[in-house]
Amino acid sequence: MTTCQVNILLYLLAAIPARIVTGGAAVATILLARSSGMDGTTAGLMAACLTAPHILGPLYGRWLDSVSNPRFILTSACLLFFASFQCAISGFEIKSLLLTILPLLICGMCSSFMMGGLSTQVVKLVGDDITETRKAQSWDTLTYGLGLTVGPLMTALLVEHFAISTSVRVLTSTAILAGLLVLFLPLNMNSSKSAEHAAASISSVIHILGQSGPLKRTLLMTSGAAFSLAALPVVAVYLSESWKESAEGGAYMVTSYGVGCLCGAVILMLRPFRSEALLLLRNVGAVLLVTLLIVALSRSFTVGLASYWLCGVVNAVFFAVTLAARSDYAPKHGAAQIYMWVAAAKISFASLGAFVAGLLVDVALQLPLITSMGILLVSLLVSFAIPGGIFRIRRLRSSRHDTQ
Structure with missing residues (x-):
């Protein structure tokens, strides 16, 4: 070795x-x-x-x-x-x-x-x-x-x-x-x-994030997805109870999500992506929204396990895409600090998502998932669909070169 x-x-x-x-x-x-x-x-x-x-x-x-x-x-x-x-x-x-x-x-x-x-x-x-x-x-x-x-x-x-x-x-x-x-x-x-x-001081990193369109989109999509996916471990226990499963049923659902993440990571190792990072961010983000919808529509423990697994697979790919975007669009002198700032935003919104999910699950079982889908949809629209918004597909390559 x-x-x-x-x-x-x-x-x-x-x-x-x-x-x-x-x-x-x-x-x-x-x-x-x-x-x-x-x-x-x-x-x-x-x-x-x-x-x-x-x-x-x-x-x-x-x-x-x-x-x-x-x-x-x-x-x-x-x-x-x-x-x-x-x-x-x-x-x-x-x-x-x-x-x-x-x-x-x-x-x-x-x-x-x-x-x-x-x-x-x-x-x-x-x-x-x-x-x-x-x-x-x-x-x-x-x-x-x-x-x-x-x-x-x-x-x-x-x-x-x-x-x-x-x-x-x-x-x-x-x-x-x-x-x-x-x-x-x-x-x-x-x-x-x-x-x-x-x-790369804190002020300089904030300035870079504020001036770079691709990094702003990466930050927005990473935060929106983190908020949305944070509901899954919270809701898992309650979904399991609603399907008359034992207390550990929710843990098995989260385990299924983890298996999906593992499968997604293996897929990426065998078949790495080569497309433009933000283009992938848009496409995989849309697929992630669909998988959350499948979870919300699940009506049995078996289907729930499968939908959590699918969410894990797509999230692993999405996570890898966000890493690629951070690397591609960050200037070399501040790449590591920008990585940490995007990671901090991701985990902060995950924290907020977990709290909101716990707050809403007592109101209605499906409400946290509906809210999660809404947040992710808004992130996608603001980043990629709103006319005159912060994203233009045709400007991706020039924007990336400008940040470097």
């Missing part, structure tokens, strides 16, 4: 358990909330606590770039995630909102390092070769698919045999393993890249 292959193997060993625990955290939180007798609004708020701190992702990224050894920050985040989630579980058990919300917010901050923070380090393991970098990023995408699959599945299997609180404690202990394995990563800081990232 080459040095790059060994480095990627070490990365996978650390990233997979990290993504498993973050992938199962949302559905685990919803199950804990339901077992504590919380209503849908409160359950959605609990789930939103895991994603809201991601809005500070750009600051976390600059922090990682500024230290000589990011492994200790990443390991500390994993261990703090485990400890905080144990406190949150105790808060659920004694029905204390304060002792539940605060630890979950800390978990949300830590998960930002375990997800995007860890992903920012992957290019340092393979050097500057573009082929090796693309391969490493493809493997990283697979870890997210595995996390969204194994995390909820592990939660569901544990809940079948143990109490919900015990099951979640076992699930979150995976973070300890991830933290220890991170210490073995051969992360060497690249001084030139670090300096390049540092040169």
Whole structure:
């Protein structure tokens, strides 16, 4: 095995358990909330606590770039995630909102390092070769698919045999393993890249986003899709209950979504896309809207599993398209920071979407899905269809060249 292959193997060993625990955290939180007798609004708020701190992702990224050894920050985040989630579980058990919300917010901050923070380090393991970098990023995408699959599945299997609180404690202990394995990563800081990232100040990144039409469209579509898809793990538990399934049925639906994401990632590795990024963003976004409609029309657990799987496949492709758009239309001197800002917007709107879904699910079961489809439709129309709006297909290539 080459040095790059060994480095990627070490990365996978650390990233997979990290993504498993973050992938199962949302559905685990919803199950804990339901077992504590919380209503849908409160359950959605609990789930939103895991994603809201991601809005500070750009600051976390600059922090990682500024230290000589990011492994200790990443390991500390994993261990703090485990400890905080144990406190949150105790808060659920004694029905204390304060002792539940605060630890979950800390978990949300830590998960930002375990997800995007860890992903920012992957290019340092393979050097500057573009082929090796693309391969490493493809493997990283697979870890997210595995996390969204194994995390909820592990939660569901544990809940079948143990109490919900015990099951979640076992699930979150995976973070300890991830933290220890991170210490073995051969992360060497690249001084030139670090300096390049540092040169892109917050004000300059905001200016770039404001001036670039393609980046604005990427930001809008990423945010709209994140808001819409955030309803799926929240609604899954309630849909499962409406179909007279057991408590872990919702976890199996989220697992099916994760399997779909994994399948989508594999498809992309076998058949990478080559079209214009924003053209793909429009087309795949429209397909994603159709898959949400299929979920809303599902009337049985089996159909629900299939529709969640389909959503996962399309979302994996959509996610890859947004990554391509961030890379294609961002100027080289600020590409990393723009990546983090778009990621922060994505997770922030996902947090808002989870909260809104929890708020609306008590009004009507289908209302969160209808709202999700409406938001995604508006994003598509504003970005691509409104005459005189912010998008012109024929200007795509010139706009991309202007931002560079």
